[in-house]
Amino acid sequence: MERIVNDFTINIATANGTGSQSANLILLQTMFEMGVPVSGKNLFPSNISGLPTWYIVRVSDAGYQAPGDRTHIQVLMNKATWEKDLEKLEQGTVVIYNSDVKLPVERDDLILYPVPMTKIARGLNPKLARMISNIVYVGALAEVLGLDEAKLEAALAKQFGGKQKAIELNLEALQLGRQFVADELEVSDPYVVEERERDPDAFLIEGNEAVALGSIFGGIGLLSWYPITPASSVAEELIDHLPKLRVDADGKSTCAVIQAEDELAAAGMVVGAGWAGIRAMSCTSGPGISLMSEFIGLSYFAEVPAVFWDINRVGPSTGLPTRTQQGDLTLVYYAGQGDTQHIVLIPGTVEECFEYAWRAFDYAERYQTTVFGFGDLDLGMNRWVCKGFDYPDAMDRGKVIRSQEALEEIPEYGRYRDVDGDGIAYRTLPGSGLEPILSRGTGHDEDGVYSENPEIYAANMQRLARKIEGARNQLPAPVLREEEELEVGIIFYGSMENTIQEIDDILEETGLKVSQCRVRALPLHSHVEEFVNRHETVIVLEINRDGQMYGILRTELPIELVPKVHSVAFSDGIPPRARVYAERIMEVLEEVHK
C-alpha cells in the first residue's frame, strides 16, 4: 500500500464541554512542533455543554489550511452524531472510535480502529473518565499517524499549563491509548505524519489574541466591550496581557477596561474617550454593530476617533453565533443613518490582525472618525501559524492642537474648518483650555456652532466625503499575485486568504490560470481598480450570500468596468472549502464565456 504522507484531513466528533478542545489543541500543537503544515478548525455549537462539536485538522505539505474536501480519518466520540458522521464517510476512511459507546459501526468499506476509551479512562480516574477519554483518542491517533512522543508530551504539558497532577494523569491516558493501538490493533491505513523542518520563528496564535496584542502595542487607553461570540476573546486576551504590558512605575494601569451594560454603552464609552483624547476601542460582532450604529454615525459626524473590531459571525439577526461569515461588510462600511462611509481594515492573516490593530488607532486619529477592524470567527478563534509581529511605527496622533502657540499658527481656527485642504480640521481636547467647543451630532458650522443652514450643511458633508476619499490610498494596498495571461482575476478579502491558494491550484488543474487581488481595506485602494482594468474577467469571491464586496465594487468602479466583474458568494457557516468555491467560479466563468 502506498503511504500518504502529510496530506489528509482528520475530523474529530465530540460533545462540547467535555475537554475535547484541550485534546485537539494538543494534537495540533504536536504536529506543528514536528514542522508539519497543519491547521485546525473548531466547529462548535452555541452551547456550553453537551452539544456536538467537530474539530477539523488539515495536514498538508502544500500548506492548504481549508477544511479539505473530505475526511480521511474520522474520530467518533459522540453518540448524538455517530450515525450521521458514519454515513457521510467515503470508502476507505479510517475510523477511530470509542468502542465503549455501544453503537453499531455497520460498514465494511472503512478501516476500523475500535479503542475502549471509556474503559481505559475509567481505569485511571472514574470521575474524570469523560475528559480523559479525549486524551485517549489523541494517544490512539498519535500511534496511527506516528507522532513524535517527546513533542506530544511537551504539547500536553504546555496545554495543561504546568499543572503537574493533570499532566501526569493525561500523560498516562495518552500512553495507554497509544499502547492499545500498538498492542491490540493491526494498523492498515496509509496515513502518516512525517517530520518537516520546523521554522524556529513560527508559533500558533488565534487572530483575536493578535488583535488584542496589536491594540496594546497601539497604545489603547480604553477598551469597553460587551460579551459576544466570537469577539469576546479579543477583550479577554487584552485583559490577560495588560498587567504585564501596560502598568506604570507605580503598578497602575495605563488602560481602562470596562465591561459595558450593552453595545450602545460600549460604543458610547469609546466615543467619549476618543473625544477626550485617548485611543479607545470596542470589539463585537454583527448584533453589536447594529446597536453601535448610532454612535458610529455620531463619530462620523462629530468627527471623533473610534475603533471597532467586528469579528463576523453568521447573520442575519442572532444567526449562527458560533459559525463564520463575511456578512457584515456593507453593515460596517455604511453604519449609521444618513450619508456615512467608514474606513475598514481587513486582515487576512494573524500578522495583519496585529498590525491593523495598532494602525487602526493611527487612522482613527488621523482622520478623526470611526475605523473598523473586520475579522471573522475563522480567523479570530482558530489557531494559525504566525511568523512574528513587527514593532509598530511611531504613533500618528493626528491634528490635535496641544498648545496656545500651535493654535496661533492656524489661521482662522475653527473646529470644522478645513485649513489644510485635506478635509481634516484641527481639534482641541477637553481640559486643554484651548478653543472649547460643544461637540454635537446635530448640524454645525465650521466653528462647531449649531446650524441648519443649507449651504453650510452641504459643504460640511462634501468635506467629510473628501476626507474619507483622501484616506483611500493611505490605507493598506491590496496584495496582488498576477499571472501573465491577465485573463481571470479573483478579488477576495479577509480569511479567504487561507483558502485561496487551494482554490487557485484546483483551477490551475483545469488549465485556468487566475490572478489574485486580496483587498485589505475600504474604501478601495486605486490598485483594485487598476487590477480590474488589467483583467478580462474578474470574480469577486466572498463568504456571504449576496456578494457584498461585489456590490461595493459595482458602486465604486467606473461604470465601463462593471460588466466584467462577477460575483461568487457562498456561505453556509463552515469555513470555506476550496472545491466548493472553485466549482462555483468555474460555473460563473462558463456562463460568462457562453
Add this chain to the structure above:
Amino acid sequence: MTIKLNIIELPKSDYQGKPSSLCPGCGHDQISTVIINAAWENGIPPERIAKMSGIGCSSKTPAYFLGKSHGFNTLHGRMPSVTTGACMANKELCFIGVSGDGDTASIGMGQFVHAIRRNLNMVYIIENNGVYGLTKGQYSATVEKGSRKRKAEENRQNPIDLCAMAINLGCSFVARSFSGSKKQLTALIKAAMSHRGIAVIDVISPCVTFANNEEFFRSYGYVKDNETELHSPDYIPHHTPVEEVDIPAGEYQDIELFDGATLRLETVGNEYDPSDAMAALAAIHKAEVDKMHVTGLLYFDAEQRTLDEELTLSDTPLVDLSDDELRPSEQALADLLAEFRS
C-alpha cells in the same frame, strides 16, 4: 465699578454661555443660571469642567452655560456612557452631565443605572418636567399617577422615581430639588461638584409650554404648594473657615465633602439623617402617597470608591501620558514573541 471676581480671579462672565433658545420661563434656564453661579462661586477653572448631555430640551442647555468649557451634546439617553469614556481619559476633569426625564428615565435608563453602579465621578443633573418638551409635550416615565397636563387625559401609569432608584443602587449622593428653589439648588449643586463619585440631582423643572397647569404635579404652582423640604442646605467652601460662617440658631448636621467643603443641613422640621437609606426611601414613598415633592439631600455616602479608583488607573490622567508610556517597548515585544516561540 469693579467687576467681582471669584477665588481664582475670574469674572462670572467667564462662566456664562450663549443666550438660551428655550421657552421664556422654562425651569431649565433657572438651573443653567444656578450651574453658572455654583461653578463660579466654587472657583472651578472653566477649562477643568466638561459639560455633557443627551438629547432633549434639557440637553440643549450646555450651550447656555460655561461657554469656556468643552462639552458634548451626545445622543438620546447616552450621556452617561460618553461621560464614562471621557472620564477614563481624563479623570481630573469635573464632569457635569445634564439630562432630562425622557433622556434618563426611558431611553437612557440602562446607562443611568450603570453609571451609578460604577460610581462614575460626575455630577448628574436631571431636569425633570414630566414631559418630552422637544417633541411637543408627550408624557414621560416620571409623571405621577393622577397628574394631568393641559388638554390631555390624566396619566394612569406608575411613575419611575429616579431618586429612589439611585438610592437602591447605592448611589453615593442623591438629592432632589426644584428649579424655583434657587438657594437649595445652588447649595446642592455646589456640594455635588465637591463630591467625589456620582452625584445625582433630580430637579423638578416645570415645562411652561406643555405642562404648567395646576393639575400637573410638576407645574410651578403645584410644586410651590406641595414641596416638603428635608432641611435647609448651606454650602461652605473649603476656603472658608467654618467659624466664619453664621451658625444657625437651630439644629444642623454637617456633611464633609471630598474637596474639604462642608454641606450644612439645617433642620427645618423633623430630624433627617441622609446616611440612612431606609429613611430616604420612606421619605420618598410618603411624599408620593401624599402627592407631595420631597426635596433636599436624600442620601449621602462618602465611602465608595469611584470607577477610576476601582480600575487602579495611573495617577496621571491617561490623556496626559506620552506615547512611550502608552506603548510597550521593542524589548517587551521581543520578550513576548520569545515566550510564544518557546
